[in-house]
Amino acid sequence: MxxxxxxxxxxxxxxxxxxxxxxxxxxxxxxxxxxxxxxxxxxxxxxxxxxxxxxxxxxxxxxxxxxxxxxxxxxxxxxxxxxxxxxxxxxxxxxxxxxxxxxxxxxxxxxxxxxxxxxxxxxxxxxxxxxxxxxDFEVHLTGKYPALVVVHRDRPGVVNKITTIIARYGINIAYMKLSRKNRGQEAMMILETDDELTGEMLEDCCAVPEIIKAFAIPSIRGRE
Amino acid sequence: MISFNSIAELVELAQKANCPISQIVIQWEMENNFVAEEKQRAMMLKNWQVMEESLKRGLTNYEKSVSGLTGGDAVKLYAYRQHGYTGEAVLSAAASAVGVSEVNAVMGRIVACPTAGSCGIVPAAIYAAAEKNGNNIDEIVDALFTASGIGMVVEANASIAGAYGGCQAECGTAAGMAAGALVQLAGGTPEIVGNAVALAIKNLLGLACDPVAGLVEVPCVKRNGFIAVHAMVAADMAMAGVQSVIPVDDVIDAMNRIGRSMPSSIKETAEGGLATTKTGLRLTKEIFGK
Known part of the structure; x- marks a missing residue:
């Protein structure tokens, strides 16, 4: 329901x-x-x-x-x-x-x-x-939750680095999807979260060396 | 943790707690979506204010829709309200529901209830009931929570989308929601609420969703007027002690099975029914130029 x-x-x-x-x-x-x-x-x-x-x-x-x-x-x-x-x-x-x-x-x-x-x-x-x-990336976004979109180089451990940052800010992940064009090339991570994302957290994500760009999309539902 | 998947469970929970159905619905929302009661009431009050605005605007709205298919009928009906067979209260409710629906068609602000296509039914019926009973704003807000609980059960067990269940899913659900709300506004018990929902939905089973040119106008706008009255009659029947032989959750199950077996041509595709009549096709061509 x-x-x-x-x-x-x-x-x-x-x-x-x-x-x-x-x-x-x-x-x-x-x-x-x-x-x-x-x-x-x-x-x-x-x-x-x-x-x-x-x-x-x-x-x-x-x-x-x-x-x-x-x-x-x-x-x-x-x-x-x-x-x-x-x-x-x-x-x-x-x-x-x-x-x-x-x-x-x-x-x-x-x-x-x-x-x-x-x-x-x-x-x-x-x-x-x-x-x-x-x-070029396939995603699945509903707008119901705040989302973090991260474009990065496809390397081992990148997901771990990003989710560690998110966890440090006490933010819970509701949905996550990872896709890439080709092995070792550009990849995209989409995370939907229960809590709004802060600019500071975004800066920390951008500071990860493998990250090409990262941006946050505020949720479009549930606002007064 | 409160949970209900049928109207019977909703009624039973209310009976056990000796409270109206609305209180169970509010508690469910608190526990499942973490919204405090006070905030819920404020949100529902805002919904009612928008409903009331759209209703009042509808009764004075002469504007035609973009397609030109609808507009101005609520005003006509409202002006005629003292002359009809059915009486002023009924015709005012019909006019109000048509009016809200016409406001929807001219890109005005409405509350989807449960959908935009059926947005006139619940506000018009509640407005008429509150006027008759002298219900205050808190009682109206409560009645809207009861209406919502009914709609939630229908959505969980059948559908509220015309594309899945035909118009019975949209206007049929709205009728059930309105009838239940009206029983509560009249001081009826949760059991009578369930009965009113059964009566209201049962008599709209199998209703096609066949809008001309695929627009939320013909037959939707006038149908909102008819069904607001239908919901009032269902509430009256239930309050009079008339019972539905088929219990409400069985009716919802029937609605689901009927919806599934209806052909897609009469489920919001504009590929059948009124949409493909000679006139329907001509109007479509005129509107979209093909």
């Missing part, structure tokens, strides 16, 4: 928990993964998202989410205008991704400091989401 407030709730902007609230959450997560103000958003829509996005405001919800609007933010309705006012370049186009969930979006974002990121995710019902890909 989930919680009391998953049944009565969430507060959201209509009309659809999967096509609007979930889409806003996908945008929100992608924006957090980019980690800086978005200046350009290229959005690809697959399946049901591609078919019905206008009628459900999926486009507005995705773009609003990217700008940091929560699923209950009334500004979602005017997200396209707000994005234009903020000088954000955006586009929506259909895409066919074999075997992807029918409500899948791919978000290609560029930030003000030039950072780019490709995030693929699906709205899996009831406003819940699953991020399945960040860049």
């Amino acid at each position: 989930r919680g009391v407030f998953d049944i009565v709730g969430p507060v959201m902007i209509g009309p659809s928990s999967s096509h609007t609230a979930g889409a806003a959450r996908l945008g929100l997560m992608a924006g957090k993964i980019l980690g800086e103000r978005v200046v350009k958003a290229e959005i690809l829509l697959h399946g049901s998202f591609a078919q019905t996005y206008r009628g459900h405001g999926t486009d507005k919800a995705l773009l609003g989410g990217i700008m940091g609007f929560e699923p209950e933010d009334e500004r979602l309705r005017d997200a396209l205008e707000i994005a234009s006012d903020r000088g954000i370049e955006y586009s929506f186009s259909p895409v066919d991704i074999p075997e992807a969930h029918p409500n899948t979006a791919v978000l290609l974002l560029t930030g003000e400091k030039g950072r780019t990121v490709r995030v693929e995710g699906a709205s899996i019902g009831g406003g819940n989401i699953r991020i399945s890909q960040i860049g």
